[in-house]
Amino acid sequence: MRHPKTFLLVALVAAFAVLWTGSAFAQTVAINEGSIQRSTSFRSSSQNPLWISKSDCLVNDQIMFPLTVGSYGSYQLEVWAGSASDDCRTPEARRGTTAVCWQVWKGVPTSTGLEVMVSVRDIVSRNKPSEGGPTGPGSGTIDDCEWTEATTAPQEVALYFMFVDAGSDQQMGGAIWKTKFDLAGPTAPNSVSAGIGDTLIVVNWKESTDTDKAGYRFYCDPIPGKEGEQTNVETFDLDASLDGDLDANDGDAGDAGDTGDGGTDAGDADTDADTEAGTTTEAGTDGGTTNTGSACPTNVLVASTAPNEAYYCGSGSGTSGKVSGLKNGVQYSIAVASVDGVGNVGKLSNVTCATPGPVDDFFKVYRDAGGQAGGGFCAVTGGVGHGAGIAGLLLVGLAALGSTIRRRRNR
Amino acid sequence: MTRFVARWAVAMAVLSFPASAWAQGYDTPDGHSWHRYSERRIESPQSYAFEVRFGPYEPLIDDEFGGTGPYHEVFGDDRRWFIGVELDYQMLRIPHFGSVGPGFSWGYTSMSANAKLTGQDAYSAEETTLWIMPMYVVGVLRVDVFANDLGIPLVPYVKAGLGYALWKTSDGLGTSTYPSGDGDVEGKGRSYGWHFAPGIMLQLDSFDRHAARQLDNSVGVNHSYFFLEWMRSELDGFGAGDQLRVGTSTWATGLAFEF
Numbered sequence: 001m002r003h004p005k006t007f008l009l010v011a012l013v014a015a016f017a018v019l020w021t022g023s024a025f026a027q028t029v030a031i032n033e034g035s036i037q038r039s040t041s042f043r044s045s046s047q048n049p050l051w052i053s054k055s056d057c058l059v060n061d062q063i064m065f066p067l068t069v070g071s072y073g074s075y076q077l078e079v080w081a082g083s084a085s086d087d088c089r090t091p092e093a094r095r096g097t098t099a100v101c102w103q104v105w106k107g108v109p110t111s112t113g114l115e116v117m118v119s120v121r122d123i124v125s126r127n128k129p130s131e132g133g134p135t136g137p138g139s140g141t142i143d144d145c146e147w148t149e150a151t152t153a154p155q156e157v158a159l160y161f162m163f164v165d166a167g168s169d170q171q172m173g174g175a176i177w178k179t180k181f182d183l184a185g186p187t188a189p190n191s192v193s194a195g196i197g198d199t200l201i202v203v204n205w206k207e208s209t210d211t212d213k214a215g216y217r218f219y220c221d222p223i224p225g226k227e228g229e230q231t232n233v234e235t236f237d238l239d240a241s242l243d244g245d246l247d248a249n250d251g252d253a254g255d256a257g258d259t260g261d262g263g264t265d266a267g268d269a270d271t272d273a274d275t276e277a278g279t280t281t282e283a284g285t286d287g288g289t290t291n292t293g294s295a296c297p298t299n300v301l302v303a304s305t306a307p308n309e310a311y312y313c314g315s316g317s318g319t320s321g322k323v324s325g326l327k328n329g330v331q332y333s334i335a336v337a338s339v340d341g342v343g344n345v346g347k348l349s350n351v352t353c354a355t356p357g358p359v360d361d362f363f364k365v366y367r368d369a370g371g372q373a374g375g376g377f378c379a380v381t382g383g384v385g386h387g388a389g390i391a392g393l394l395l396v397g398l399a400a401l402g403s404t405i406r407r408r409r410n411r
Numbered sequence: 412m413t414r415f416v417a418r419w420a421v422a423m424a425v426l427s428f429p430a431s432a433w434a435q436g437y438d439t440p441d442g443h444s445w446h447r448y449s450e451r452r453i454e455s456p457q458s459y460a461f462e463v464r465f466g467p468y469e470p471l472i473d474d475e476f477g478g479t480g481p482y483h484e485v486f487g488d489d490r491r492w493f494i495g496v497e498l499d500y501q502m503l504r505i506p507h508f509g510s511v512g513p514g515f516s517w518g519y520t521s522m523s524a525n526a527k528l529t530g531q532d533a534y535s536a537e538e539t540t541l542w543i544m545p546m547y548v549v550g551v552l553r554v555d556v557f558a559n560d561l562g563i564p565l566v567p568y569v570k571a572g573l574g575y576a577l578w579k580t581s582d583g584l585g586t587s588t589y590p591s592g593d594g595d596v597e598g599k600g601r602s603y604g605w606h607f608a609p610g611i612m613l614q615l616d617s618f619d620r621h622a623a624r625q626l627d628n629s630v631g632v633n634h635s636y637f638f639l640e641w642m643r644s645e646l647d648g649f650g651a652g653d654q655l656r657v658g659t660s661t662w663a664t665g666l667a668f669e670f
Contacts, residue, residue: 195536197526197583202536324584359526361539363580363587363598365481366472366655373655374589374596377577 027163027173028070037064052181053342057145075163079105084156091169099130147183154182185346186210186338194354220313221298296353298333460499466663468493493520509554537583547606564614574606574644602646610640636667
């Protein structure tokens with residue numbers, strides 16, 4: 001070679017040019033995650049606002065991703081979804097009989113700033129080419145919002161935003177965004193029982209074993225405040241469901257029923273009396289707890305079915321909660337459902353019922369006995385020595401304060 | 412040496428306290444040394460005492476009703492406990508005797524039970540609760556001559572003064588109320604009266620004088636104690652009839668620190 005140095009220089013320039021042009025024309029996709037929007041309002045930060053719930057699916061929520069793309073040319077931008085373990089960047093994962101990913105959006109950018117709207121139904125549908133049937137954006141339907149698998153755990157899903165070469169089907173540049181969808185509420189708690197109080201019912205249950213649970217919701221029939229609209233229009237024979245021990249206490253229980261706020265508005269008088277008898281008698285023998293199972297008078301609360309949210313009457317956590325704002329003397333049917341971290345409500349537990357009634361709390365017993373105290377921390381009701389006591393306390397306090405100040409001055 | 416033996420003998424005679432409690436040796440850089448009470452270490456200034464205390468608490472509410480009343484009817488005989496703290500200012504130090512000064516204490520206790528159904532012996536599922544914040548302002552006399560001058564690690568004391576308590580009762584829906592002609596009366600209030608408490612403290616320094624000195628050098632705690640006290644709070648408003656007598660007559664124990 002006559003001019004090796006010249007050749008080397010040319011080679012270097014050529015290599016640099018190739019590298020430079022290559023990098024300059026590489027397709028890029030960047031997601032501005034801080035500006036992601038939803039067509040419905042976000043849940044609170046404690047409820048995984050970017051996850052997809054069944055409610056999100058039912059209202060056909062759309063997630064808007066603001067993208068910044070580069071060197072897009074005439075390439076098509078595609079958004080593919082896959083499970084966390086699948087890599088949608090390979091053609092085999094997207095096409096043919098081996099496809100494990102499903103397409104949720106596609107389009108050709110016309111500017112570097114781009115807003116991509118992805119339907120949550122398309123994400124949760126999991127319509128893969130390998131499974132036949134409709135695929136691609138818009139193939140998700142409301143039917144896909146019904147979760148049919150055994151697990152109630154959230155499912156992780158990754159969205160691949162990438163340019164795809166139409167000829168080679170190769171992925172060229174992209175970004176990945178991960179979220180979860182959860183379409184099923186957790187399993188119901190067990191052994192739900194109800195105890196009575198004054199215008200309230202204390203609900204106890206054994207925790208659902210579902211790890212996806214975040215709390216519990218109560219459902220009441222009749223709805224508190226709408227006692228006249230109870231659905232239990234059918235009469236029922238509560239006596240048949242109660243054991244013989246209750247019969248011996250019918251008299252006392254009837255008395256208890258008389259002390260209520262006028263009894264139930266639904267059902268006939270005999271049924272009311274028997275119902276209250278059963279409730280209060282069991283309360284007496286079992287720490288104020290009843291558990292009458294399916295004998296409860298309701299047509300809308302059915303165990304192992306989805307609850308009607310119109311009958312929601314409170315929430316709780318742990319293994320106990322309270323439903324307040326009730327009317328004494330009215331029998332309420334109550335069931336509990338678990339709720340998960342995105343607000344999905346599971347199916348109802350067993351239905352229990354109870355009739356609130358007046359109780360004697362300590363203050364009532366004290367005042368009934370003739371006690372005069374009460375009225376507030378600052379209440380002044382007079383009496384011998386009242387002023388002397390307050391004055392004494394002030395004097396001691398002032399003396400201590402004065403002594404401290406004097407001693408500090410002497411130092 | 413004769414005086415030393417004599418003092419030990421007096422201590423043994425006066426108090427049936429295990430000899431091992433203060434016949435402990437301790438290690439010094441110069442070797443093992445027996446506790447010599449006359450060898451007073453140089454201490455940081457001492458002006459305060461702080462106590463952390465607990466004990467059973469049964470309010471004297473039923474005294475107003477002749478012994479059996481609403482408290483036992485609702486809460487029964489179960490033992491309830493209180494916790495508290497006390498800060499004393501040792502305003503006056505009497506040489507070779509002890510200290511005198513004011514003290515303030517705050518405590519807390521609560522009790523709950525299922526309320527009975529009205530007109531029945533059966534219990535509901537609704538809880539009724541009474542919480543009490545007993546407090547007092549007292550004069551405190553601590554006689555520490557035995558511990559400081561005689562080598563007997565015991566400090567008897569007495570407290571006397573005014574007691575004051577805030578209390579509140581609640582049911583399943585919040586603060587209890589009772590209907591009256593002027594509207595509902597809220598189930599909360601304050602009670603006051605006198606407070607008296609004698610007790611005795613065991614000085615813990617003698618168990619490990621090296622650690623006691625380190626405690627003083629590092630955080631300024633001169634002495635630490637285990638104490639046992641009987642206390643009576645007669646919170647009846649000095650005879651007023653409108654007080655919920657939430658005072659008590661009980662024993663309390665805990666740890667005390669002088670600094």
